[in-house]
Amino acid sequence: MTSRLGVYAPGAAADPPRAVRAAVLDLLVSVAVGMLLWPFLLIRLTLGLPVTVHVALILAWILIVFVIYLTVTVAVWGRTPVMYLLDLGLAGRPRPFGVPASLRWGLGWLLAVLPAMVGARGLADPSSGLPARFSGLATAVAQLPPG
DSSP: OOOSTTOOEEEEEOOHHHHHHHHHHHHHHHHHHHHHHSOHHHHHHHTTSOHHHHHHHHHHHHHHHHHHHHHHHHHHHSSOHHHHHTTEEEESSOSOOOHHHHHHHHHHHHHHHHHHHTTOGGGGOTTTSHHHHHHSOEEEEEEOOOO
């Protein structure tokens, strides 16, 4: 049985609140994955450091995991698992998008997700926000392909 994650046809542009919801949930997934992957030895090594340095290292690690998670899932499936659950996909280029476009899309969300959470919705607009401008990939509603 094949995965249905990468099987979709992009439709109309997604509404901004839905795209922001997907990005925030993707961030939460990457926080969970990052904390599961944070090596125990690094925790032991950083315990002697001040708490602010330790927290900064963990935050940097989570942001790195967030970009890697977005890049890999978009390069492989054309969307993230959270986008699959919310019936969203990416449009603007033929698939597969490739690693450079996926990385630029992930970096765009890295810069846009936190401001979008506090109300700067223009940065996270599905068709003209930072992710779309950086990569040329607009967030669209996913539809089943014909046939």
